[in-house]
Amino acid sequence: MKADWIAVDWGTSNLRAWAMGTLGVIDHGESHEGMGTLSRDGFEPALLRLVSPWLEDGRVTPVIACGMVGARQGWIEAAYRAVPCTPVSAAQMTPAPTSDSRIHVHIAPGLSQDRPADVMRGEETQIAGALALNPGFDGVLCLPGTHAKWTQVSAGEVVSFETFMTGELFALLSTQSVLRHGMAPDGFDGAAFDAGVDEALSRPNDLAARLFRLRAEGLLHGLTPLAARSRLSGLLIGAELAAAKPYWLGQPVALVGAEGLSSAYARALAAQGVTARILPATDCTLAGLTALARELLA
Amino acid sequence: MKADWIAVDWGTSNLRAWAMGTLGVIDHGESHEGMGTLSRDGFEPALLRLVSPWLEDGRVTPVIACGMVGARQGWIEAAYRAVPCTPVSAAQMTPAPTSDSRIHVHIAPGLSQDRPADVMRGEETQIAGALALNPGFDGVLCLPGTHAKWTQVSAGEVVSFETFMTGELFALLSTQSVLRHGMAPDGFDGAAFDAGVDEALSRPNDLAARLFRLRAEGLLHGLTPLAARSRLSGLLIGAELAAAKPYWLGQPVALVGAEGLSSAYARALAAQGVTARILPATDCTLAGLTALARELLA
Incomplete structure (x- = not known):
């Protein structure tokens, strides 16, 4: 059960990972090693504890991660992109430093809004997913949770948001x-x-x-x-x-x-x-x- | 330095006591043995640790206490008095059970308001004191703090309050x-x-x-x-x-x-x-x- 690539949602309290193949999810795992519990050099080991069964020796498996893992206190800071803009951009992902040669880790950037000042990390990827699953959606997405977000989405872009x-x-x-x-x-x-x-x-x-x-x-x-x-x-x-x-x-x-x-x-x-x-x-x-x-x- | 009587302000986090004589405060002491840290049988020992130097063998020293010591989770529940009423009433104090014969402990009742539902414990004694220090005061007393109280006071009575x-x-x-x-x-x-x-x-x-x-x-x-x-x-x-x-x-x-x-x-x-x-x-x-x-x- 080796993965083509690995999807990771890494929040403050939890780490969730999915082994992805050509047809979608092959396997998944999760732990309580959230960003809030880890120091900078604890991220790679925490990830490997979860995903190493899915890795193949001699081959690099890409890992795509979103969430607080990209915060200033996370693995490595992934810059914010300023709205209005598309929710995510593969060109602006931040590589995380790793010592295990079997993985390349890419962290999704968050979104920021200048005035009123606001930021998000992780929700931008959910918004991108909501748009991928509902092409052409124009309107308001609300993402309830610890820090609930209200976002105005139009023509594939996040126009504004409030936390x-x-x-x-x-x-x-x-x-x-x-x-x-x-x-x-x-x-x-x-x-x-x-x-x-x-x-x-x-x-x-x-x-x-x-x-x-x-x-x-x-x-x-x-x-x-x-x-x-x-x-x-x-x-x-x-x-x-x-x-x-x-x-x-x-x-x-x-x-x-x-x-x-x-x-x-x-x-x-x-x-x-x-x-x-x-x-x-x-x-x-x-x-x-x-x-x-x-x-x-x- | 024996006390005629002992004044006690016993909140959730702190215990403060004053040895009182004919001319006012003789001595004072405080500890962190608040109501929140004590089980029912811990109150008398906590009080004695603070006030025993002020007690005289063979004589009963009255202790007048206010605050969360009279809550349901406190030493003994002191009933609420319903507003509108005077802030305190000596006739409605609740005696606390003690084994040391040198003290008699009396706990001040709190105040309650039926609709909108509200309660206070400790502030009623401060209101009584504010009125004693400012006879004839009619108006609004605000008691900022963990649970801030706004009270309407008129003709010596608490008319209404909000927390x-x-x-x-x-x-x-x-x-x-x-x-x-x-x-x-x-x-x-x-x-x-x-x-x-x-x-x-x-x-x-x-x-x-x-x-x-x-x-x-x-x-x-x-x-x-x-x-x-x-x-x-x-x-x-x-x-x-x-x-x-x-x-x-x-x-x-x-x-x-x-x-x-x-x-x-x-x-x-x-x-x-x-x-x-x-x-x-x-x-x-x-x-x-x-x-x-x-x-x-x-």
Whole structure:
């Protein structure tokens, strides 16, 4: 099971790799050796631990990687490309220094926006994949997650984008703040989620006051940990939608993200009269890396 | 140096105690044995480690305590009193179980508000102290901190209040989130703080988008760690002021909090045309505990 080339999605917390052949994915593997856990000289060994079974002695296997692996604190910094521009460009990939002669590693550049200042790493490859899977798509792509991105895409280019720390805020508030005392570790209560979205969208500047109320309602009125979790999620996604309104209002919207999270965003958007398509995130990542590989290895 | 009675402010992170005599404070001590670090049977030993030098054999010394020591996870739960009501009531203090016969411990009740649901523990004693030090005060007291409180006070009663997780959000975002990479550990840049307050107050529903921009401006435009820290503080305090506007607009405002933080709030309010008086927090805590002691021991 040797790979023609290897696709790698290397984020802050996780490393995922796919052995690619002529007909697509042959094998895949993943580890928790994300960018955040590695020092500069730890990247090559971490990659080899995952991909060496797919390598052939005496032959160079190209590795195409995207994500935080190209950050300043990553393996090697891959320069940002400034929007408006195509989401990815094989000509502007950054080679990573390696000592094992069986691999050549190419890291995809991220995207930057001058004003308002913004950056992305990894999502640009998912956007390229979404466009490869949906040729001619014009409209808005939302990529929910730790740092959710809203992007305006037109004529194959990313025109503008905006980042929201919604996923990170949810993780910090639900597990590290005083709210953790009344918060279920998982589960989804649709009505509580909807109430949170509605609260945040109808009075967006009240968010700061709504958060502690979850704690107080737990103490005084028996708000359940599941409802508290779902309402917190709704409040934060609702606040994001309030601020991202110029993106989604009257536009075709597609969501690229994990299934449960994308469904929650789609539900919140539906309550605002917007029907969003859901594109599976991993399919988009792989399609984007494949587009890069085709161009680079052609 | 024996105490007539002992004043205790026992929060989540810290324990502070004062030996009180006829003329006021005789001695004081503090430790990091806050409520959050103790199990139920750890409270009495933690208190004794601090106050035993002030106790006399064969005599009972009253201990008046306020704060999270009276929470459900504390020494013993002290019931909430529902607003509108006076900030404290000696008649409704909760005795804590002790085995050392030299102390009698009384814990002050917190305050609750039915709708919108809200609770406080510890601040009610500071409010009582602020009123004791400023008899006849009618207006708004703001108590900045981990969970900032805005309270409407009239005719000696707390009429309503609202809690904002501003301090906790600042701590989480500046030390645990992606923003920590570009964030100074301390210091204050007045112009950057003012810019953050103004951004949040002029477009309060954009807060969710403003946070990640601090990171992007650090990467792209060289925003300094000190400016990033001060602008984050300004953004969060500005968002609080936007939501708390019904409290401070056209009202006499006094701030009860740590000196630096109160000054920052006063600066933000001044930009909105509100001149706020600053009352030192520890003076208010002690005056509130003293008022309780007078009533209880009379």
